[in-house]
Amino acid sequence: MTPEAGIRAVEGLLREYAPRALAIVASRYRDFDGAEDAVQEALIAAAEQWPAGVPDDPRAWLVTVASRRLVDAYRSADARRRREREAWDDREAPAADEPVTGDVDDSLTLVLLCCHPALTPGTAIPLTLRAVGGLTTREIAAAFLVPEATMAQRISRAKATLRAAGGRFEPPPDDARDARTRSALHVLYLMFNEGYVASEGDDLARPDLAAEAIRLTRMLRASLPADAEVAGLLALMLLTEARRQSRVDDAGRLVPLPAQDRTRWNPVLIAEGVVLLTDAMRRGEVGEYQLQAAIAAVHDQAPSYADTDWTRIAGLYRALARLTDNPMVGLNAAVAVAMTDGIPAAMEHVDAASAVLGDHHRVHAVRAHLHELAGEPTRAADEFRAAAARTANEAERRYLADAASRLSGSAGEEAAGISVADVENGGSAPTP
Known part of the structure; x- marks a missing residue:
């Protein structure tokens, strides 16, 4: 494998495992904002180290490194002493080096957390695309048809609002689930659209992102089997993915x-x-x-x-x-x-x-x-x-x-047919 191919392979692994690692770390320490910062640091470390050899369990590696970074942050910041005590005193909170076992996937809980009622859809959706979908701020801005700087401000405000509202990494109460589900559907829809036709880059599509959107939508449907729109979104994704x-x-x-x-x-x-x-x-x-x-x-x-x-x-x-x-x-x-x-x-x-x-x-x-x-x-x-x-x-x-x-x-040539602008699945991008 060439060095360039190795770098692309590492980037693919980081795209795949970063949202899952974030979900685990946020669940352990009940601190979404801090967990996201810690996972970003772990991703930087992985990008530097993995080209020389990918670990046997990439997800566990990211979780361990991010957990250590988060605990270090708690210890070094006086303003976070209370959180540090809660993290270490809570019997359910594992140590930073505790191994990641089983197939537990908290990604869907992370989606619903990002759709907290304190957030408007215009801020909840970009935050979820950033945290769960792994999209860059530039990609999200392109999806929403706004400047990158504007989208960066929206995401920052969303994180601050979620932190101030005391959003916790746990399933929403029953009376809030419908509203959160509607926002989650929009998030997953946008995630799939970005995977099907990437907003930037050399390749037409990003299959990994589309696959993640389908996976999360399947999880949502398993939780809400009677919801017709959840089934409709999954059907839309599958019928579109079939032509890839x-x-x-x-x-x-x-x-x-x-x-x-x-x-x-x-x-x-x-x-x-x-x-x-x-x-x-x-x-x-x-x-x-x-x-x-x-x-x-x-x-x-x-x-x-x-x-x-x-x-x-x-x-x-x-x-x-x-x-x-x-x-x-x-x-x-x-x-x-x-x-x-x-x-x-x-x-x-x-x-x-x-x-x-x-x-x-x-x-x-x-x-x-x-x-x-x-x-x-x-x-x-x-x-x-x-x-x-x-x-x-x-x-x-x-x-x-x-x-x-x-x-x-060839001015007289017969029309070649549909243009790329006619989205084959009948999809639509979000309004600004």
């Missing part, structure tokens, strides 16, 4: 939906997602995640792109728009509207979304696709170039730039 293997070619280039090899779609995940969705919608409590899953199911069950039931998809988008005022819903609906009601109607959707989203690269990409469908290659190429200049994901940028070059070089 066909979304890039061997060179890592993005493959648009019309060109994807549907024989590479995962039939097991599709079947599980359809069963989950069907059972959830039979309960008569249809929510936005179920509707998005239904859109994904229509795509997944179409034998070919030409056989896609665009009328059904457009109807589901209309139902989704009645539940949420998220501008990404209207933007994602534009392609379906173009297929059913024509290009002018679709452009109205894009213009309405643009009034909120501004110069976002997905706005330009959808416009480009619609101009291409309308037989306007020059305008389409201009919009594709604008979209390419505004995305931080290199795989998306290459696809968009190639589309601009293709249209500039």
Whole structure:
């Protein structure tokens, strides 16, 4: 293995184990803020030491090092003397060197802690993405369409608010669980979206993050089997994840939906997602995640792109728009509207979304696709170039730039199909 490959492997391990280590340390010492700082120090140490040899149990290594750092912090800071006594006097609190055993995973409890009622959804969600999902502040800012500095301030305020409210690492009371669950669903949804199409970097996707979102959502559904929206979100993730293997070619280039090899779609995940969705919608409590899953199911069950039931998809988008005022819903609906009601109607959707989203690269990409469908290659190429200049994901940028070059070089070429801006699962990004 080359040194570069070794570093990437270590980064993958840190991404996988950091949230689990944080959950354990926060549970032991009942101090989320201090635990997060200690785990960050452990991650720095791991990044320096692991390239020379990864420990047999990476999670236990991180927990041990973070626990030592946290106890050292308690001992050295006079303001934390009381916490130190509580940590050492509490019979249930293990020593810093106590080994990590078993398969106990407190990640879901950590999610619900970050969705504490003292926090607004606008601060709870970024905090959870940072603590549990392992996203950087820059990635979270991109997901929320705000500057990085603004998001850093939100996360800092969330931690301070949680600390002042006395948030404890324990399951929420029954009367608060519904509200926390709704916030947790949004967090997991955003986490999966970032894993499916990364906001930045060389690769289109981050499979590890998507897998973690699915894992946590499965845990949530096991705890709340009667909640239709929990089942709907899990169905959405599975139906979307089923297409992962066909979304890039061997060179890592993005493959648009019309060109994807549907024989590479995962039939097991599709079947599980359809069963989950069907059972959830039979309960008569249809929510936005179920509707998005239904859109994904229509795509997944179409034998070919030409056989896609665009009328059904457009109807589901209309139902989704009645539940949420998220501008990404209207933007994602534009392609379906173009297929059913024509290009002018679709452009109205894009213009309405643009009034909120501004110069976002997905706005330009959808416009480009619609101009291409309308037989306007020059305008389409201009919009594709604008979209390419505004995305931080290199795989998306290459696809968009190639589309601009293709249209500039062959004005009469037939439209290539859906653009990356049309999120295949019918998903939508959070409003700022």
